[in-house]
Amino acid sequence: MIKILHTADWHLGKRLQDFSRMEEQKLVLEEIIQIADDQEVDLILLAGDIFDSFNPSHEAVELLYKTLRRLSKNGERPIIAISGNHDSTQFVEAPDPLAREMGIFFYSRYDSVIPTGKLDNGIEILNSESGFIEIKLPKHPEPIRIILAPYANEVLLKTYLGEEDREAELRNILAAKWHDLANQYCDENGINLFMGHFFFVKEGEKPEPEPESERPILHVGGAQALYTSNIPSQIQYAALGHLHRYHAVSKSPFPVVYSSSPLAYSFSEADQEKRVVIIQEEANKEVSYEAIPLKEGRPLFRKRFENLADTLAWLEENPYCFVEITFATEHAIDVATRKAIMKAHDGIVNLIPEIKQPAGQESLNLKVEDLEKDMVTLFKMYYKSEKGQEPNAELIDIFKEVISQNEDL
Secondary structure (H helix, E strand, O other): OEEEEEEOOOOEOOEEOOEEOHHHHHHHHHHHHHHHHHOOOOEEEEEOOOEOOOOOOHHHHHHHHHHHHHHOOOOOOOEEEEOOOOOOHHHHHOOHHHHHOOOEEEEOOOOOOOOOEEOOOOOEEEEEEOOEEEEEOOOOOOOEEEEEEOOOOHHHHHHHHOOOOOOOOHHHHHHHHHHHHHHHHOOOOOEEEEEEEOOEEOOOOOOOOOOOOOOOOOOOOOOOOEEHHHOOOOOOEEEEEOOOOOEEEEOOOOOEEEOOOOOOOOHHHOOOOOEEEEEEEOOOOOOEEEEEEOOOOOOEEEEEEOOHHHHHHHHHHOOOOEEEEEEEEOOOOOHHHHHHHHHOOOOEEEEEEEEOOOOOOHHHOOOHHHHHOOHHHHHHHHHHHHHOOOOOHHHHHHHHHHHHHHHHO
8 A cells, every 4th residue: 555645835935925934834844744754655746836936035945955855755755746826837847857866756847758767766657748657666566657737827738738729628628638648547557646736626516716825727718617527537536736725626436635735825714724635545446545734834813803902812812823903993093002912913914994883873884775765865874874963954955956956967
């Protein structure tokens, strides 16, 4: 039985507005290395969005290389990494010839072919072509076949896959490619995997929103998402990246799983537990998999307060986090209050005023049926909602005069 660790969406170098996440990323990647060692994992799948930008910082690049060297156990444990929609295809594949000697394989371009042959560490590339690799590990007799599906926009697809019909749907182009590869290589005598960085849903189901921190996937030819049924039936486990919440899009006929990002990267992810997935797999059998929670990194919270005392008490009780505070007030947040809140905690990302309506005016918001009322009544409602009192008779007369003059025009 082969053990595989599935992770994705590291977004190295990402910031939370003005806050660097680099130290947290170092800690959580150290945690992932420890999990891989404790679980005695044989293979690592990194499903895209390795970096957060096309031109990552020197510190982010250094963190990646140091992490992968240790995660690979200096070449004993292979790592297969694909690019996501945040990654530069050229940048991701640049170190591949050198990294390959340590069993680290970067794949980002659909016209790339990983060279076959046996490496010094004993890992052997049995078969390889565009979008596919078959490897054999020294301690395991069963070959591992992986269909590689890095993110590709419309231009890349037409360049590398030879699609001429500009109205063709993205899912049709990719599904045909994947099924051809599966039919050629993925029989019951090996372990068959799929790794992709796309937006997948079960056909007929409503897709969940993409995360606030995520650059939306470009949808091509009217295809709002790829379908799980586009993945060939020979596959035993599909390792996905792009959505930052851990979940199985589908469990039958095989698991199609987003592993999650290792950290919460936006406040829309505040309630999510981040994880990596450990897969146990044999040829021609159903896989078993387990999501292991990650504990490192600052949690993110969205909190609402109505007074300064409660705000300061909560901040004192939760020193290690990032927080977006909504502060309810009748006017603006005064300078003294704002200063006290910001001074109390080093992780306040946003402080948002929520202007409360005066008591008894909550029902003054316009409803559809209000649109049938006359202009004078609507003006009275508006004035009361803004000023907290009824307009006097003199003001009503002026308003009526303005209306009559407009009608005359």
